[in-house]
Amino acid sequence: MKALEKAWYSGAKWPLLLWPVEVVYRYLARKDQAKKRAQQRALPVPVIVVGNVSVGGTGKSPMVSMLCRVLQHHGWHPGVISRGYGGKKLSGPVAVTAESDAADVGDEPVMLAAQTDSPVVVDQDRYRAARALLDTTFFQKNFPGHTACNLIISDDGLQHLSLPRDIEWVIVDASRGLGNGHCLPVGPLREPAQRLKEVDLVLANGSNCPLDIAGVQAHPMKLSPRYWRNLRTGETFSAGRPPFKTSQRRPAFAMAGIGNPERFFQTLEELELHIERHPFPDHHIYKDHEVPDGRVVLMTAKDAVKCRSWSEETYWALDVEARIKPDLIETLHHQLLTVLKRKHHG
Structure with missing residues (x-):
């Protein structure tokens, strides 16, 4: 796997031998995404998904942590949902605190619970995790002392389209970009680069200035x-x-x-x-x-x-x-207010 990953970002040609597998992957991914879109059921609060289009780390969890903290100062009460990568396969939603065992619920959810003091729920089914955060009985039992959530932030999950979302932020590693631009296994992409044109904001982690990534302006992030x-x-x-x-x-x-x-x-x-x-x-x-x-x-x-x-x-x-430009947070805050107003009057 390390050799393949190195090839994605070095300009090596031999991964093109896997092109037939990429074609199959893209076909199956499109079919699965269409099915998941059809299964989407609306949620009564705004949902932000912080994800990426490539495999590997790009800085999603630190961004989720920062969003929780700054949006709390704007009067929001965010809850975080995660699949709980690295933890045990769970049969239902599980509440996460700073004292939870990472071997059970995953490392990033425990880290986020400690850093944000926000309610965190993990589940293989992200929609079910979101519903748990909004369920009064579940919430009061597991998060006593917290105010009910009026915003949900999904750590990763861009491709989990059964979860409805109102705002999508995508983070790209500024130094590695999109590699050779191909989808798995020829390249590092989970979905084609044109997906970036559909999201609300693209951030380039490690950049001091805006970058053009696949024809989309990516804002700097550090x-x-x-x-x-x-x-x-x-x-x-x-x-x-x-x-x-x-x-x-x-x-x-x-x-x-x-x-x-x-x-x-x-x-x-x-x-x-x-x-x-x-x-x-x-x-x-x-x-x-x-x-x-x-x-x-x-x-x-x-x-x-x-x-x-x-x-x-x-x-x-x-x-x-x-860290990102403050005006991006202000824009997000007003977008969320608009979404919340629409949901309440829709």
């Missing part, structure tokens, strides 16, 4: 370090002034089980830290023997939820924040 968090004590420190030391002789053990580990490692080097790279598969469930004792260990917030039960005081998570 993942900026927020703070260092000690896994054992919970203490936080400024990202620019880490409370630990690294050197060429004693580099930190840097680990990342995310869709694009290299982005995390580059961030650490931009912070002028000496590191030893240790990439793991996305959603990897760590065992304590995989992480060394007595060394400074650096990881993402997504990895941290799986290591906290056996962490040491030398284990640190770097929490990051998605």
Whole structure:
């Protein structure tokens, strides 16, 4: 798989040998999407889907986290739904809190529950997850003290068209783009590039300026370090002034089980830290023997939820924040008000 992924972004020609499989994939995907669109049932609150058109990590979860926080300041009460990748296959909706076991419900939902203080529900069926958030009995039982949701944000799920949506945001990795522009398995795309022309907003993660991606203007987005968090004590420190030391002789053990580990490692080097790279598969469930004792260990917030039960005081998570132009948030806020008004009067 790693060789194929490298070929997608390097201009290699040999993946074209898989073109007949791509044709079949696109045919089956269109058929499945048409079926799911026909099954859509309206929800009484606005739904935002934050997704991507390619496989691999692009920064969706940090964006969901940021949207929850900023929209709360605008008076919204968002709830988050997720499929719970990396967790157990669930037979129904499950409420997630910051104390939930990532092995059961997935790492990203636990991370989002901790970062946002928003109600989070996971389910293989995203529509069912959304209905659970809006069910008074389920909500009051699982999220006491929270105000009922008037907005749902789906972490991923662009291709899960059985979930109705009012606004779609797509995130593209600015450095990798859409690769060779082909769909699986010839290229990295889950659906054709022209899908970008149908969504409400395209963001280029890692860009300082607007980019043209497949004929669509992509707005700049950055993942900026927020703070260092000690896994054992919970203490936080400024990202620019880490409370630990690294050197060429004693580099930190840097680990990342995310869709694009290299982005995390580059961030650490931009912070002028000496590191030893240790990439793991996305959603990897760590065992304590995989992480060394007595060394400074650096990881993402997504990895941290799986290591906290056996962490040491030398284990640190770097929490990051998605940043976009403020006017995009203002535009989104007014779009949501329009959608909510339409639903109430429709």
